[in-house]
Amino acid sequence: MMALSEIMSTGLRKLGLACIIATLAAASAHAGDETTLLAPTGKLRVGVYPGSPTSLVTDPATHQTHGLSHDLGEAFAKRLGVPVAYVTFQRIADVIAAIKNAEVDFTITNATPARANDVSFSPILVAVELGYLVPPNSTIMSADEIDQPGIRIGVTKGGTSERTLGAKFPNAKIVPAESVTSAVAMFGLGEIDLYATNKPTLFEMSDALPGARILNGSWGLEHMAVAIPKGREQALPSVADFVKDVQSNGLLTRAQQEAGLRGAVKADQ
Secondary structure, eight states, rough: OHHHHHHHHHHHHHHHHHHHHHHHHHHHHHHHHHHHHHOOSSSEEEEEEBBTTBBBOOOOTOOEEOHHHHHHHHHHHHHTSSHHHHHESSSSSHHHHHHHTOOBBBBBEOOOOOHTTTTTEEEEEEEEEEEEEEOOTOOOOOOGGGTTTOOEEEETTTHHHHHHHHHHTTTTEEEEEEHHHHHHHHTTOOOSSSEEHHHHHHHHHHTTTTEEOOSSSSSSEEEEEEEEEOOOOGGGHHHHHHOOOOOOOOHHHHHHHHTOSEEEEEEEE
């Protein structure tokens, strides 16, 4: 017969093993619940729009696509163990509307109070400067020369700039553009005198407009964060862990480099 001490030791070992198994099972179930919550269709639908390194750009030499939303969306899908599916829109306002309607699961965008009414945000991933782009041969040399009659400021329709610059420059005219691509064409047609948005996008536009200049200084910062649909707040701690991980493991830096993102500054949490 086994001694009482042996019986107790064996029982404790079995109990410990049972506790470990139960803990692992609970963790697995929790992970499964979060995946179902964050990617309810079985794939992570990532909202992107072309023309901005914070979202989606195409390398003209390699034809490879990159961008913060594009690359980090793929990384987050792998983390969840589901495939990624990119959903392309003309502009960020359309992406936000799709997330609000739960038609898209993930994007990276400026975490403004207005957008926080429609989507849920992670902690700040990275901050980018806001600025102005003027075309070749423009006589505008500084932001002090903008607020005057006859100056037409191009902005992305439905974007942050459209909502804020009217009050900042009451004497100038705000001209919404359907997309970043159309804004470049508007310069060529002489329909706008400058364009206002985040500097990563302005640098991308300047590459398509030889001789264009980004004015010195900035008029603020965009605080980029992961956006997910409302009603999924239970999974926000996992999204926050992802943000923290990519900030520390080099993935965010690599995504910025591959997208050619310029004008970024360290996120102020």
